[in-house]
C-alpha cells in the first residue's frame with residue numbers, strides 16, 4: 075500500500091492530498107469498507123478516474139497481498155509515516171498553479187479556432203525544401219526560370235558539342251543548308267541522264283539531301299540575271315562552267331527514255347535543274363561529265379552571275395508571270411502604269427549551247443518584260459530537244475519572243491538581213507521618267523479631245539476599220555482574230571491567259587526595235603556576229619571593239635553584250 079501511495083504521490087493530481095498533510099485517506103478500513111476513500115470526493119475528478127481504473131484490488135501489477143494492506147497501520151510518531159511534520163514545504167509556484175481555478179475546455183468557446191494538435195517537428199529535408207520555396211517565391215520571374223534556362227542551355231551545348239566533334243571526324247559530311255553557294259562547292263547527284271543526240275546530253279542534277287535544304291526556301295532562278303554554275307573534277311583539279319535551266323524531270327517515256335520536263339516554278343521544286351552538255355571528242359571535262367552514271371556525286375558552285383539586266387522602273391511593279399508548262403497555263407501580263415517607260419526589247423544571237431543563257435531567263439520566274447527576237451544557230455535539228463522547242467513556241471504565242479532557227483545542215487546561216495538596227499532604251503535615267511510622263515499626259519489629252527468631239531458631233535456610226543467591226547474582207551478561214559469576232563469591246567475583256575491576251579488584245583505584226591543585243595556561242599561565232607572580245611584586263615571585262623554584222627547596222631559597245639566561252 076505504501077508503495078502504491080508513493081507511486082500515486084508522484085502524480086501532480088495527488089498533490090492536494092499531500093499538501094494538506096492529511097494521510098486520513100490511507101486510514102480507511104478496507105475490510106469493512108467504512109473508512110472514507112478520498113477518491114470518492116466530488117472535488118477530485120482525477121481521483122475518481124484513478125479509482126475506476128487503478129483499484130489495487132483489481133490490479134494484477136501490484137504484487138501486494140491484500141492481507142498486508144488490511145493490516146497496514148502506519149506509526150504516526152515516525153518521521154517516515156508522518157512526513158508532513160518534517161518534509162520541506164511545497165514550491166510556491168506550484169501552489170499558485172494549483173490554486174488557479176480549473177476550467178473545463180469547451181470547443182464552442184474557441185472562437186479563434188486555436189488548435190491544440192500536436193505537429194511533429196519538420197525533418198531537415200523538409201526545412202531545406204521550405205527554405206528554397208520561400209527564396210524562390212520572393213524572387214523575380216527570370217530568377218524562377220533560371221534553373222530551367224540553364225538546363226536547356228546545357229542540353230543545347232551537349233548537342234552542339236556532339237555535332238561539332240562528329241563533323242570534324244567526317245570531312246565529307248554535308249552540313250551546309252544552301253542549295254548553292256558561290257564560295258563553296260556543294261554535293262549534287264546526277265539524278266537523270268539522257269542522250270539528246272550524238273554530241274548533246276541532258277543531265278538533271280539534284281542537291282544531295284535536297285529535302286532537308288528546301289526548308290530555307292532558297293530560290294535559284296530569277297529572270298533578272300543570267301547565271302551559271304561551276305562543276306569541279308576533283309582528280310585533275312579543273313572546273314568548267316555550265317548553264318542550268320529551271321527544268322526538272324517529272325517522268326520519262328519507258329520506250330525512248332525521253333524525259334518529261336517540267337518548269338521549276340515553286341519553292342518545293344527548287345534544288346533540281348537540268349544541264350544541256352555538249353560532248354567534245356577531245357574535251358576531257360565534257361567527256362567525264364557526260365559519262366557519269368546515275369546517282370554519282372559531283373561538286374557544284376554557284377550561282378555565278380554572268381549578266382544582270384539593267385534597272386527599269388517597272389521592276390518595282392509585279393513581275394511578268396513565269397511561262398507555264400502548257401500554253402493556257404501562262405498567266406496574262408499585268409497592266410503597268412501608262413506614265414512609266416515601256417519595257418526594253420532585246421535581240422539575242424546564240425549558237426549551239428550558246429542559246430542556253432537566253433532559255434534560262436525565258437523559262438525563269440520574272441522573265442524580261444519586253445519582247446526578244448532570238449536567232450538560234452545549230453548544226454542540225456536534233457541538237458535542240460523537241461520539248462525545249464515546244465516551250466519556246468509557247469513563249470512565242472504569248473508575245474514574249476520571236477524565234478528564228480538557223481540549221482547549218484539545211485544551209486541556213488545568219489546574215490546581215492537578220493540584224494535589226496538598234497534603238498535607244500526606253501529608260502536610261504530620271505529624265506526618261508519625266509519624258510514618258512509628259513508623253514502619257516499628251517496621249518490622255520488627245521483621247522479626251524477625241525471623246526468630246528464625238529459627243530459634240532453625235533454618236534458616229536462605226537468606221538469600217540474599227541477593230542470591233544466586221545468587214546467581209548477581214549473574214550479569214552484560218553485561226554480567228556479580233557476582226558472575226560463582231561461587236562466586242564475588247565478593252566473590257568479580261569483574258570484567261572497570256573496567249574489570249576497577246577492573240578486578241580495585243581497582237582502586233584511588227585516587232586519593236588531592240589535596244590540591247592546579246593551574242594553567245596563559240597569564239598568564231600561571236601567574232602562573226604560582233605567582233606573579237608578582249609578580256610585581257612584585271613577585271614576580265616570585255617574591252618574588245620564591236621565588229622562583224624552588228625557593227626554594220628550601227629551597234630556599239632554600249633548596246634552589245636558578248637557572253638564568251640559557251
Ligand SMILES: Cc1cc2nc3c(=O)[nH]c(=O)nc-3n(C[C@H](O)[C@H](O)[C@H](O)COP(=O)(O)OP(=O)(O)OC[C@H]3O[C@@H](n4cnc5c(N)ncnc54)[C@H](O)[C@@H]3O)c2cc1C
Nearest residue numbers: 314315316317351352354356357358359360427596639640
Ligand atoms: C558561262 C559559261 C556557261 C557555259 N555553259 C555551258 C553549257 O550549258 N553547256 C555546255 O556544253 N557548255 C557550256 N559551257 C562551256 C563549258 O564550260 C566547257 O568549256 C565545255 O564543256 C568544254 O569543256 P572541255 O573541258 O570538255 O573541253 P576543252 O578541253 O576545254 O576543249 C576541248 C576542245 O573543244 C573545243 N571547244 C571547247 N569549248 C568549245 C565551245 N564552246 N565551242 C566550240 N568548241 C569548243 C576546244 O576548241 C578544244 O579543241 C559554258 C561556258 C561558260 C563560260
